[in-house]
Amino acid sequence: MFPFPRRRRYYRSPMSLLFRRHPIIWLLLVVGLALIPYLGSCDGQNALIQTPVPYAAYESFPARVIRVADGDTITVSDAYDQQHRIRFSEIDAPESPDQPYHDTATQYVIDRIAQRPVTIVVRDTDRYGRIVGEIILPDGNSLNRELVAQGLAWWYHQYSNDETIGVLEAQARAARRGLWADPSPVPPWDWRRGQR
Missing domain, CATH: 2.40.50.90 (OB fold (Dihydrolipoamide Acetyltransferase, E2P))
Known part of the structure; x- marks a missing residue:
């Protein structure tokens, strides 16, 4: 009947459907991941991620x-x-x-x-x-x-x-x-x- 074979329906996970229907979630995820390296560079008292810098003796x-x-x-x-x-x-x-x-x-x-x-x-x-x-x-x-x-x-x-x-x-x-x-x-x- 159709000259082209029917497209197969693949199983889609609930997460992929969520991201497909709500692209803003993708945007928030990407921006959040991009900010991770900068979270530790806030001033030492308010930093969300403290990355201690150990200094050895006589360094x-x-x-x-x-x-x-x-x-x-x-x-x-x-x-x-x-x-x-x-x-x-x-x-x-x-x-x-x-x-x-x-x-x-x-x-x-x-x-x-x-x-x-x-x-x-x-x-x-x-x-x-x-x-x-x-x-x-x-x-x-x-x-x-x-x-x-x-x-x-x-x-x-x-x-x-x-x-x-x-x-x-x-x-x-x-x-x-x-x-x-x-x-x-x-x-x-x-x-x-x-x-x-």
């Missing part, structure tokens, strides 16, 4: 300082827009606002690096999940060492084998710079113990 990475918490803790944003809290390695600065020279040390760090690019040399990760590292300024100097040399931080000898930082502390103490102008400054580790 360095460039970053921009976005917040200064105190004289030895900052928050940076790396090249992947991931935020990291950084605890300065090998030093301890006055951290309680009640402790003398807390504001001076914090202001020194703000003046040197706030909203500026730095290089973080990773040393370790502490028990709070912060990266413990050395902060290298654009001019190549170490901010950790500068703080000790200016008398705004102590050499944290319990967690450091670098004797040169101890020499910088001894020089600052002899010159009575910063917190060494006080006749008996209390190190932060003793201050914390006294506050508990």
Whole structure:
């Protein structure tokens, strides 16, 4: 009767019928899949997908300082827009606002690096999940060492084998710079113990 063979009816799944009848679903699916790589690039607090960027010890990475918490803790944003809290390695600065020279040390760090690019040399990760590292300024100097040399931080000898930082502390103490102008400054580790 017909010159052409009849078309066979193939089984169609309910999903294919849904997509065929409602092309907007296809559009939403394609757009959603295209946005997946960008979901992790939101700022670290609001990202829908957190893609942690692990940094190994003694690896360095460039970053921009976005917040200064105190004289030895900052928050940076790396090249992947991931935020990291950084605890300065090998030093301890006055951290309680009640402790003398807390504001001076914090202001020194703000003046040197706030909203500026730095290089973080990773040393370790502490028990709070912060990266413990050395902060290298654009001019190549170490901010950790500068703080000790200016008398705004102590050499944290319990967690450091670098004797040169101890020499910088001894020089600052002899010159009575910063917190060494006080006749008996209390190190932060003793201050914390006294506050508990």
